[in-house]
Amino acid sequence: MHLVLSRADGGVLATPLTDAGTADGEPTRVGDQRLPAFVADRGGPDVRWVWDDTSRWYPPVLAAGGRVTRCVDLRLCRRILRSALAARGSALQTAPPDAWDRPAAEARVTRSTQAQLFDDALFAATLPDDDVDPVAELRAQLATVAGSSASSALRLLLSAESAGALVAAEMFHAGLPWSAAVHERLLEESLGPRVPYGVRPRRLEEIATVIRDRLDDPALNPDSPSDVLRALRRAGLMVTSTRKWELQEIEHPVIEPLLEYKRLFRLLTANGWNWLDEWVQDGRFHPKYLVGGVITGRWAADGGGAMQLPKGIRGAVVADDGWKFVVADAAQLEPRVLAAMSGDRAMAAAGDGRDLYDGVVASGAVETRQQAKGAMLGAMYGATQGEGGRLVPRLARAFPLALGLVERAARSGERGEPVTTLLGRTSPVPDAAWFEARNQAYSVEGTAAMQRSVESRARSWGRFTRNFVVQGTAAEWALAWMGSLRARLAARTPGAVTAGPHLVFFVHDELVVHTPAGLADWVAEQVRAAAVDAGRLLFRDFPITFPLSVVVVDDYGAAKD
DNA sequence: GACGAACGCCAC
DNA sequence: AAACGTGGCGTTCGTC
Numbered sequence: 001m002h003l004v005l006s007r008a009d010g011g012v013l014a015t016p017l018t019d020a021g022t023a024d025g026e027p028t029r030v031g032d033q034r035l036p037a038f039v040a041d042r043g044g045p046d047v048r049w050v051w052d053d054t055s056r057w058y059p060p061v062l063a064a065g066g067r068v069t070r071c072v073d074l075r076l077c078r079r080i081l082r083s084a085l086a087a088r089g090s091a092l093q094t095a096p097p098d099a100w101d102r103p104a105a106e107a108r109v110t111r112s113t114q115a116q117l118f119d120d121a122l123f124a125a126t127l128p129d130d131d132v133d134p135v136a137e138l139r140a141q142l143a144t145v146a147g148s149s150a151s152s153a154l155r156l157l158l159s160a161e162s163a164g165a166l167v168a169a170e171m172f173h174a175g176l177p178w179s180a181a182v183h184e185r186l187l188e189e190s191l192g193p194r195v196p197y198g199v200r201p202r203r204l205e206e207i208a209t210v211i212r213d214r215l216d217d218p219a220l221n222p223d224s225p226s227d228v229l230r231a232l233r234r235a236g237l238m239v240t241s242t243r244k245w246e247l248q249e250i251e252h253p254v255i256e257p258l259l260e261y262k263r264l265f266r267l268l269t270a271n272g273w274n275w276l277d278e279w280v281q282d283g284r285f286h287p288k289y290l291v292g293g294v295i296t297g298r299w300a301a302d303g304g305g306a307m308q309l310p311k312g313i314r315g316a317v318v319a320d321d322g323w324k325f326v327v328a329d330a331a332q333l334e335p336r337v338l339a340a341m342s343g344d345r346a347m348a349a350a351g352d353g354r355d356l357y358d359g360v361v362a363s364g365a366v367e368t369r370q371q372a373k374g375a376m377l378g379a380m381y382g383a384t385q386g387e388g389g390r391l392v393p394r395l396a397r398a399f400p401l402a403l404g405l406v407e408r409a410a411r412s413g414e415r416g417e418p419v420t421t422l423l424g425r426t427s428p429v430p431d432a433a434w435f436e437a438r439n440q441a442y443s444v445e446g447t448a449a450m451q452r453s454v455e456s457r458a459r460s461w462g463r464f465t466r467n468f469v470v471q472g473t474a475a476e477w478a479l480a481w482m483g484s485l486r487a488r489l490a491a492r493t494p495g496a497v498t499a500g501p502h503l504v505f506f507v508h509d510e511l512v513v514h515t516p517a518g519l520a521d522w523v524a525e526q527v528r529a530a531a532v533d534a535g536r537l538l539f540r541d542f543p544i545t546f547p548l549s550v551v552v553v554d555d556y557g558a559a560k561d
Numbered sequence: 562g563a564c565g566a567a568c569g570c571c572a573c
Numbered sequence: 574a575a576a577c578g579t580g581g582c583g584t585t586c587g588t589c
Contacts, residue, residue, distance in 0.1 A: 224585060225568060243569065245574060266570060269583050294579055298573085305581055308572035334573095381577040389576070467578040471573095508573045508579090 002072070003042065004050040004138060005057055007130045014038070017050075021139045040066025048072055050138050052130070053104040054165035055172075055288075062173040065496040069487070073165040074137050075104050076292055077158045081141055085418055085426045086150035092140050099132045150424050156537065157423035160476060161292060163483035167506070168289035168299070170486075170497045175284025176306075176317060176504045177514060182555075183276055183316035190264055194273050201268060207261045214254040222261050270305060271313050279304040285317075289506070296468050297425045297475040298508060307507050315557030317505075317512075324520040326501075326513040327559035328527045328550045330481070332356040333509040335376050335402075337474045340535070340544040341422045344401035348544045365398035366391055379403055380470050382410060382463035406466045413465025414458040421472035422538060427465050434461070473538075477546070478509060480534035485511070488526040492519075505556075512556060520552045 001024055002017040012035055015027040030038045039049065039061045049071040051057040061068065078100045081092055145154050188194065192202030200208065212220045215231045222228060225242045232239050235254070239246055244262060247255050279285050285304065293300030301307045309317075319325050330336075335356050339347035350359030360372035371387065375395045378388025379402075396403040409419045413427070416435060420426045434457065441450040486503065493500025501515035501523045515523045531546045551559050 221585095226585080241568080243575095249574085262570085266583090270571070296579065298579065300580065302581090305571075305583095308570085308581060310571060378577065383577040385576040386574070387576095463578065471579065510573080 001046060002048050002050050002138065004134050005039075006052075006134045015135055017135065017138070019048075021142045036060045036064030036066055039068060040064060045069045050074065050134055052100075052132060052134055052137075054162070054169050054291075055104060058166065058169040059173060062170060062497060067170070067490065067495075067497050068166065069490065070159075071162050071166055072138065072141075072158070073162045073291075074134055074141065075100060076161050076165055077141055078137070079292065080157060080161060080425060081144050081154070083418075083426045083428065084148065084154060084424050085420050086154055086424045087144050087148040090144045090147060092144040100137055148424075153423045157425060157476065160423070160479040160483055161297075163486065164291045164299070164479045167482050167486055167503055168291050171503050171506065172286055172288055174498050174502050174504055174514070175286040176512075177320055177323075178280045178283060178285040179316050179318040179555075180276055180280055180283070182318055183271075183280070183313065184273075186313065186316060187267070187272060187276075191268055191272070197274055201264075204261060204264055204268065207257050207264070210257045211254055211261060214252075214257065222258070223265065228258070267310075267312070271310060275304070294475075295428065296472040297421065297479075298471065299475075299506065306505075309507075311557075311560070313557075314559075315555050317556035319514060319554050322517055324515055324517045325504075325553050325556060325559070326515055326520055326523045326527060326550065327553060327556065328511055328513075328524075328531075328548045330478070330509040330531065331547045331549060332376075333477065333546070334380060334470050334474045336544060336546055337422075337477055338380065338402050338405065338470050339399075340539040340542050341469075341473050342402045342405035343542065344399050344405075345543065347399040347402045348542070350399075351547075352543070352545055353547075360395070360398070363398050365394050379406055380467060382406075382459075382466045406470065409469045410462035410466035412462075413468075414462035416458075416461070419465045419469050421469055421476055423473070423476050425472050425476070427468045427472075430457075430461055474509065477534050477538055478506075480537045481530050482506060482511060484533035484537075485513075485527055485530035488530060489513070489523070492522075492526075524550045524552060 001019065002021070004015040004017060006013050006015070012030045012032065013027050014030055016024040018024045047069070049057075049068050051071065052074050054071060054073045058068070058071075081087055082101065087093060141158075145151050145158070148154055184194070191204060195201050208222045211222050212218050215235050217231045217234070220227055220231050228242045229239065232242070232254075235252070237250055237252055239250065244259060247259060285306070287304050287306030288302045289306070290300040290302055299307070317325070332351060332355070335347070336351050338344070339351065346363070350356055350363050352359070355369070357369045357372035357376065360366060360376065361369055366372050366375055371391055374386075374388040375391035377383070378386075379392050379395055383389035383392065392403070412419050416430050416438070418427050418429050437450070438454050438458070440446060441454040482503065489501050489503075501513050501519050503511060504514045505512035511527070513523050513527065527550055528548055531548055535544055535546050553559050
C-alpha cells in the first residue's frame with residue numbers, strides 16, 4: 001500500500017492508497033512531534049511512503065532512530081517521467097511546468113548533527129502547508145507509467161531512484177567516519193605546522209624559494225599560473241600552460257619542485273585545515289548526495305567535494321573502534337553494462353570470470369591490457385585520435401553488437417535526437433539555437449565555415465549521447481546494487497540505521513559499508529550477492545557477471561586498487 | 562566588493 | 574598524453 005504524506009491545515013496528513021493509487025481508508029492526521037515515530041512504526045515492508053522530497057521528510061525519522069523500507073520520491077520520479085521517451089505525449093509531459101518541476105526546497109541545515117536534525121523536526125511545526133497535492137501527483141505518475149510503452153522498466157527505474165534517495169538520506173545521516181587526528185598528522189607531515197588561512201605553510205614557502213631561485217625570479221608568485229608561465233618562458237622553456245602533464249614532459253631543475261609545489265598547494269586548498277574545520281564534525285563527514293544530480297542519472301554531491309576524495313587522504317577515513325569498512329568496487333562496470341545491454345555475448349564472455357580487459361586481449365582484438373582499456377574507453381567516450389581512437393575499429397570487429405550500440409547512440413545525438421538508458425532515462429535534446437544553427441548552415445546562406453562549426457557541435461553532442469547510454473545504465477546498475485544491499489542489511493539488523501552495518505560512502509561504482517567487525521565477512525557476502533541481484537534485475541538471464549573487488553579494512557586508504 | 566571566466570586538478 | 578564522457582571546486586584575474 002501507499003501512505004502519502006503531505007502538509008495541510010498546519011499539520012501532517014497521511015493518506016492511505018492502494019498500490020493502484022485508489023483510496024484505501026481515511027487519512028490520518030499526525031502532529032509534527034509524533035511524525036517520526038508514526039513513520040518509523042508503520043515503516044513495514046508492505047508500506048511505500050510517498051512524499052515530495054525524501055531529504056525533507058526522512059531526516060527527522062532517521063534522527064529519531066527510525067527507518068523506512070520503501071518510498072516514492074515524487075520530485076525525483078517526476079523529473080524522470082517529464083522527459084522519458086517511453087511516456088512521450090502523455091498528459092504529464094504535455095502539461096506546462098508546475099511546482100513539481102521546481103527543484104526541491106533548499107534544506108534548512110546542510111550539515112546537521114543529530115541534535116540539529118531533531119530540532120529541525122520540531123521546527124517543522126511552523127512550516128506552511130504544501131501548495132502541491134502529492135496524492136494527485138502520485139496518481140498522475142502511476143497513470144503515466146501504466147500508459148507508457150515501457151511500464152515495467154520505468155517502474156523499476158522509479159523504484160530504484162527512490163531507493164537511492166533513501167540511501168542518500170541515510171548516508172547523510174550516518175556520515176563518513178573521519179579521523180581529524182589522522183588528517184591533521186597527514187597535513188602537518190606534508191605542509192608543516194598549521195598556519196592561519198591565507199598564510200603559506202612552511203613547506204610550501206621553502207619550495208617557493210627553490211622555485212624562485214631556479215627560475216632566477218625573486219618576485220615570482222607560484223600560486224599564479226600566469227606568473228609561473230611567464231617565468232618559465234623567460235627561462236626558455238617552450239610551454240603553453242602550467243598543466244602538470246605538460247610540465248612532466250620537460251627537463252629543467254625547476255620542474256620537480258614546481259610539481260611538488262602544485263601537489264601540496266592542491267592538498268592545502270582542497271582538503272587542508274580549512275576543509276577539515278568546515279566539513280568534519282564529531283568525527284563524521286556528512287556529504288549531501290544529489291540523487292540523479294548528473295544528467296545521466298549518476299549522483300552528484302553538494303559541498304566538500306565528496307565524490308572527488310583524493311586517494312591520498314582516504315587514510316583519514318577510519319572505522320570506529322570495533323568496526324570495519326567493507327570497501328567494494330565493481331570491476332570494469334561500464335564495459336560490462338555495455339556488453340549486457342547490447343546483448344554482446346562475445347564481450348560478456350571476455351569478462352566472464354576474469355578482468356574484462358584481459359579477456360579482450362585473449363580474444364585477440366588487441367595485444368595488451370592497456371590497449372584494451374584505452375580502446376574500450378575510447379569507444380565509450382567517442383575517441384577519434386590517439387591510441388584509443390586508433391584501436392576502436394579493431395574492437396568493433398571483435399564486438400560488433402556492443403560497439404554498434406554506442407555508434408547508434410552517437411548518430412542519434414548528432415541528429416539531435418534523444419537516447420535512452422536501459423530502464424528509460426532519456427537524454428535531453430540540444431537547445432533551439434543548436435537546431436537553428438544547423439538549419440542556417442545548410443540553407444542557401446550557409447558557408448563552409450558554418451557547416452564545419454555545426455558538424456563539430458553535432459559530433460560533440462554525439463559523444464555526449466554515446467556516453468549517456470552507457471554511463472546512465474551503469475548508474476542504474478549501481479542504484480540496483482545499493483538498493484539490494486540496503487534491503488539485505490536492513491533485514492539483518494532492523495532498527496536505527498547506525499546500530500548495524502550501514503552504507504557510508506558511494507562513488508559511481510564503489511561503495512563503503514561501516515560495520516561491526518564481527519559482521520564484516522557477512523557484509524562482504526551481501527555486497528557480492530547484491531551485485532548478482534542488480535545484474536538479474538537489469539539483464540535477467542543474460543549471461544553477464546559483475547565481479548567486485550571487496551576488501552575489509554580499518555581505514556579507507558588501505559583499500560587501494 | 563561581487564561576479565564570472567579561465568585555469569587547473571581531483572574523482573569516476 | 575592531448576585526444577575522448579560526466580561532474581565539483583578552489584584559485585587568480587579581469588570587469589563592473
